[in-house]
Amino acid sequence: MYIALHDGGGFIFDPVSQDFRELSNRWDCAYADLERDQLVIVQGNEMHLWQGGDSYLSGxxxxxxxxxxxxxxxxxxxxxxxxxxxxxxxxxxxxxxxxxxxxxxxxxxxxxxxxxxxxxxxxxxxxxxxxxxxxxxxxxxxxx
Structure with a gap:
């Protein structure tokens, strides 16, 4: 999947299924850990696993x-x-x-x-x- 952020927002695009989704989440930078199949995001001075918590954000x-x-x-x-x-x-x-x-x-x-x-x-x-x-x-x- 292709994940992108821009000044007007963000999106995820899956070229296989042609699925396109807009993101409500924002972060400063991200790193894709291909070995663990995880996306690590940085918001301010804190690192988080994207979609790795126990509770859901409002969407x-x-x-x-x-x-x-x-x-x-x-x-x-x-x-x-x-x-x-x-x-x-x-x-x-x-x-x-x-x-x-x-x-x-x-x-x-x-x-x-x-x-x-x-x-x-x-x-x-x-x-x-x-x-x-x-x-x-x-x-x-x-x-x-």
Missing amino acids: QWRSKVFQLPVDSLMSCARVVSTEISMLSLKIFGDGKQVYSLSQGEIPHNGFRLPAIRATTWQIEVSGRAEVECLMLASSMQELM
Whole structure:
């Protein structure tokens, strides 16, 4: 993976999967220890292992824009995480926020969305927990 910081932020790019993610973390310099498969970062006068701690930093991630047939109905969603109570969620249809759940409000199973039709869909999750999977579907059966 290629990790870069610049004045406007940072990103990780995986040339194999073509995955591109923006970074919310900032540091002064870094060293890739290829033998241990670790990234050592320096913030001020302190060295840390990147993603090496016991607790998660707060983060925010938004999916790419998914283009569906005109006026598609996504009526259900599901978030899979071991610490789902530490997350919040926003869902966007045609560029507008159509649904949101604050931290602690996301159910452990699938849940219904308002009856909104849109052509483009995005989902955003934020909080202090690892997210295994985010799903939008047109029926509850598709979420299982």
